Amino acid sequence: MWSPGRLPALIRGFTAHALKLLAKHEMDVVFISFTEVGMSTTNQVARVLRFGSCKNAERTWAPFFAAPAWTEARGFSEADGPIVASPAATPPPARRSAQVADGPGASTRSLPTGRTKGPPMTSERRALTFFESMFYLFRVGPVVASVTLKGRVDAAAMERAVRLLERDHPLLRCSFRQTDDAIALELADEGPGLAMVEPGSNGLADELNISLAQNRPVYRISLSQDAQSTVLSFAGDHAGSDGRLNTLLLRRLLGYYTDLLRGVEPEPTGRSAFEGSLEEALLASYEPGPVQPPADADPALTLAGDAAAPGALAVRSFSFEPEATAALIAAARRGGVTLTNLLAGALACSVRAQFPDAGPMPVAPAFAVDLRPRVDPPIAPDAPFCCVARLVCSTGVDAGDQPVEVGRRIGAQLKAGLDQDEIQHRLVSQRAAGKPAPLPPISFMVSNIGILENYPVPDGLRVTDSRWAGTSRGPVPSLFGSTVDGRLTLDLVYDTGFHRAEVIDDVVKHFGAALMTRQN
Structure with a gap:
């Protein structure tokens, strides 16, 4: 039984350590649960594992508990106090199959097991990881x-x-x-x-x-x-x-x-709701990294005014037909930058243009980075939960700077951060600290998910517009982009509690003009 108030630590211990060790010793976890009816309905944990034979189970448990990795993991989990109030003297008896008969003594509901096998159970539950929480x-x-x-x-x-x-x-x-x-x-x-x-x-x-x-x-x-x-x-x-x-x-x-x-019913994929999380992948492969912004970082330029509270979100939208989209991509290539870097450079110049009488000013764009293909090993492209984190860059922007020049400087910083796995190491540190890691000041965010496959539609339908955006409350406006059917769509989302519409309109006007210039 776990000690009062230590359920979160128990969950973290299973998620970060125990499940990996069980798998290493070829111990198949069917489910982990706690009792809802019976003598210990508040803090008794039951784990059910599948073995080929009773002899195999008896042969496996001893080396598991004797492994140095188990001792180290338990010490890590109990750094803030003991988790187990009354541990069992011996490991649970082996079961020949995963089938457990229902009885009057107890019923169970699922706790996190990381990756599960078989079809999902009714009312199954999994605690959120730290990142998700x-x-x-x-x-x-x-x-x-x-x-x-x-x-x-x-x-x-x-x-x-x-x-x-x-x-x-x-x-x-x-x-x-x-x-x-x-x-x-x-x-x-x-x-x-x-x-x-x-x-x-x-x-x-x-x-x-x-x-x-x-x-x-x-x-x-x-x-x-x-x-x-x-x-x-x-x-x-x-x-x-x-x-x-x-x-x-x-x-x-x-x-x-x-x-x-067309008369075709898609075959079931047999996926689990509770697949391994991004957090598991990061903890398994990366060491903690720096969590503090540089001490000498200059305050980043911001368009936000004072606000007592967030307001409604507003959206300013752009669309570029395939010919204009192709021209933008070609202009980015000629300048030696990606389309995302060109967009960031144009928006940085547009923000800087709101202060015409000033000298060089620091502009700090943040980039939303999909970590699915960047963790080692990569996780599935459709892996569930949020797998995106921010990487912040900063560069001085003067009145005469061009979007490609600014985009090139920003792109060099972005590439260096990605090559050094900066996000992965920061997130592991954040998880160890138990609180979000601070980020440097941000002027705006850019999230361009690139060229997507065309949407499949039946005869008689045609895609005329496709968009995506995330909630962007607070002082940081966010630019969301994607390219579908050859058309680039951009949406600038901002919080009306922090930003005046006329200022955003002027930024949008300058931004659009900068992109139109690059097409020529």
């Missing part, structure tokens, strides 16, 4: 991906496609639940399904401004239609999603819908 507690808000189609969809077939997607991606059937001990992710048999909303009520700004309840579903999928067009919106709580994941799932949803109209 921070996003939840900060109530960051939703990340939204939306697509506009010319034509109408079959609402019943789209509802069926949503149910199939919920089947294959159980995270869509999950909700967050906050308890006294921890924040848990709770899996249900069915998800919320497809929400039908009035035309014009599920635009990007509408979805971003929907407030979050304390106990809330991870995802919301909505559909609106008028006589000529359809808007399909895919909003995921930032504690459980990010832009790349949501755009990928939206594309998969349209693929399911297209298959259904």
Whole structure:
């Protein structure tokens, strides 16, 4: 039994250490649970493991407990006090199979096991990792991906496609639940399904401004239609999603819908809701790194004014047709920068232009980096939960600087930080410290997820617009971009409590002009 108040430490110990050691000793975890009915309903843990034979189980437990890694892991977990109040004198008896008979003595519900096998169980729960909990507690808000189609969809077939997607991606059937001990992710048999909303009520700004309840579903999928067009919106709580994941799932949803109209039912993928987290991948491969900004860092230029509290989010949108998009990409290549660096350079010059009488001023863009392909080893492109973190750069910008020049300087810093795994080491330090690591001051954020595969749609429908954005409350405006069907779309999201509309409008005007110049 665990000591009172030590459940979070027990969960962290299992997630960060015990599960890896069990796997190393070829011990197959079926589930870990605690009793809800019986003599020890508040703090008794049960673990069920699968062995080939009783002899194999007896042969495995002794070296497991004798391993130096187990002693070291237990010492780490109990640094703040003992976890176990009354440990068992001997390891639990081996079971020949994973089947456990129900009885009158106790019933169980699942606790975190990292990676699980087999189909998800009703009311399964997994405690959030430290990273995920921070996003939840900060109530960051939703990340939204939306697509506009010319034509109408079959609402019943789209509802069926949503149910199939919920089947294959159980995270869509999950909700967050906050308890006294921890924040848990709770899996249900069915998800919320497809929400039908009035035309014009599920635009990007509408979805971003929907407030979050304390106990809330991870995802919301909505559909609106008028006589000529359809808007399909895919909003995921930032504690459980990010832009790349949501755009990928939206594309998969349209693929399911297209298959259904062709008479093809997608085969089940057999995925688990509680796959290994980004936190597990980082802790397994990276050492802690610096968590403090440089002592001599200059205050970054900001457009934000004083605000008593955050306000509503507003969006300024840009679209570039394929020819203009190709011209921008070509201009970036000629300048020796990426399109993302060119966008950051143009926005940095536009922010700097708001202070025409000043000399060189420090502008600090932050870049949202998808860590899925960058951890070692990489994790799946559709790995659940938020797998994005910020990397902050800074450069002095003068009135005569050009976007390509600024983008080149910013790009060099960004590449150096990525090459040195700066984000990974910082996040591991953050996890060890038990609190978010401070970041240097930020002028604005750029998140460009690049060229995406075209959305699959059936005959009679055509994609006319596709966008995505995340909640950006506070003094840092954020630029979100992607390229679909050859069209670059950009959305600048800002908090009206911190930014005046006329200032943002002037930045947008300058930014658009700078990009138009680069096309020529």
